[in-house]
Amino acid sequence: MASSIPISAVELGPEVERLVLEVLRSGHLAQGPMVERLERAFAAVAGTTEAVAVANGTVALVAALQALGVGPGDEVVTTPFTFVATVNAALAVGARVRLADIRPDDFTLDPDAAAAAIGDACRVLAPVHLYGCPADCAAFDGLARRHGLALVEDAAQAHGATFGGRPVGSFGVGCFSLYATKNVTSGEGGVVTTSDARLADRLRLLRNQGMRARYEYELPGHNYRMTDIQAAIAVPQLERLAESTERRRAHAARLTEGLAGIEGLVTPSEPPGRRHVFHQYTVRVTGEARADRDALVAALARRGIGTGVYYPRVVCDHDCYGDHPGVVRGDLPNAERAAREVVSLPVHPALRDADLDRIVTAVREVLA
Numbered sequence: 086m087a088s089s090i091p092i093s094a095v096e097l098g099p100e101v102e103r104l105v106l107e108v109l110r111s112g113h114l115a116q117g118p119m120v121e122r123l124e125r126a127f128a129a130v131a132g133t134t135e136a137v138a139v140a141n142g143t144v145a146l147v148a149a150l151q152a153l154g155v156g157p158g159d160e161v162v163t164t165p166f167t168f169v170a171t172v173n174a175a176l177a178v179g180a181r182v183r184l185a186d187i188r189p190d191d192f193t194l195d196p197d198a199a200a201a202a203i204g205d206a207c208r209v210l211a212p213v214h215l216y217g218c219p220a221d222c223a224a225f226d227g228l229a230r231r232h233g234l235a236l237v238e239d240a241a242q243a244h245g246a247t248f249g250g251r252p253v254g255s256f257g258v259g260c261f262s263l264y265a266t267k268n269v270t271s272g273e274g275g276v277v278t279t280s281d282a283r284l285a286d287r288l289r290l291l292r293n294q295g296m297r298a299r300y301e302y303e304l305p306g307h308n309y310r311m312t313d314i315q316a317a318i319a320v321p322q323l324e325r326l327a328e329s330t331e332r333r334r335a336h337a338a339r340l341t342e343g344l345a346g347i348e349g350l351v352t353p354s355e356p357p358g359r360r361h362v363f364h365q366y367t368v369r370v371t372g373e374a375r376a377d378r379d380a381l382v383a384a385l386a387r388r389g390i391g392t393g394v395y396y397p398r399v400v401c402d403h404d405c406y407g408d409h410p411g412v413v414r415g416d417l418p419n420a421e422r423a424a425r426e427v428v429s430l431p432v433h434p435a436l437r438d439a440d441l442d443r444i445v446t447a448v449r450e451v452l453a
């Protein structure tokens with residue numbers, strides 16, 4: 086049997102090895118020059134003047150909310166169809182979370198549903214650029230301005246994605262993850278982006294125990310720091326991001342072409358003016374298809390093709406969130422339907438044309 090095709094693959098290359106070794110030999114292992122280099126490269130990707138590297142993407146969200154002064158009594162409006170970290174970060178700072186429905190076409194938070202969830206206690210809108218597709222940044226920017234709210238973008242899956250030509254992470258406070266499977270990785274890592282110098286200053290204080298000069302504390306902070314070894318892993322990937330994103334987009338285009346015209350299979354859309362970076366290539370298997378989503382997953386597994394279901398349930402469908410006094414849910418028909426129908430196929434840059442053809446053939450065997 087042919088070798089299996091994984092849903093994600095990490096390919097780092099000799100430049101990463103060289104830079105990591107450089108850090109190991111430098112003796113400067115944490116919050117040093119390589120972290121600063123990562124921050125400069127990242128600000129360029131996000132189109133911001135500031136980028137603050139932190140330990141992981143969840144902490145990036147927590148730090149962003151803390152820097153904005155969000156806490157108990159405040160509300161954050163976000164999507165239930167996301168990785169749970171978005172919700173956990175809001176709960177971690179003591180805020181209440183209001184979950185609003187998604188748009189059925191691009192799986193991101195619906196601005197109209199979010200607007201309906203804005204109450205007196207609302208402080209933050211937190212759309213997620215899910216799968217690498219930008220949420221409707223113009224709508225959320227307008228909504229945030231009209232209601233005097235902060236915009237926190239969960240851009241954990243969307244390095245280099247753009248809306249109207251402008252990078253995600255530059256509309257509000259951008260929160261990125263550099264976890265092992267993300268489009269840019271440092272194993273574990275995160276970055277907060279902003280062009281507000283005062284907010285960036287607060288983020289840097291929060292990251293380092295609230296300390297400006299050594300043992301002079303300006304506010305109660307935490308340790309959110311990143312190591313220079315982590316930064317050295319990510320820096321070369323940032324330099325090649327345009328290229329690896331092009332490969333993801335080309336793979337997505339090839340899959341979409343190959344999978345056209347299958348009844349009950351909906352391939353991903355890229356709304357006009359948005360540049361999708363295909364962290365995941367996610368299709369829907371609807372009730373009209375010849376097999377359901379779970380049968381497709383099983384059939385592809387038998388053919389050695391890895392898939393992922395992101396995410397099989399909406400966050401509040403788990404009792405620990407559904408029963409949580411800090412989680413308030415609206416009507417979520419689109420999100421619940423997506424949780425039943427979505428499956429992601431391999432799209433990562435390491436795939437070869439033959440892999441993509443094998444994926445298309447296998448899906449056609451099952452559904453066409």
Ligand SMILES: *Cc1c(COP(=O)(O)O)cnc(C)c1O
Nearest residue numbers: 141142143168170241262263264
């Ligand atoms: C990965 C991810 C996070 C959390 O990032 P970590 O680096 O794993 O902490 C947050 N939100 C979304 C949407 C993610 O995919």
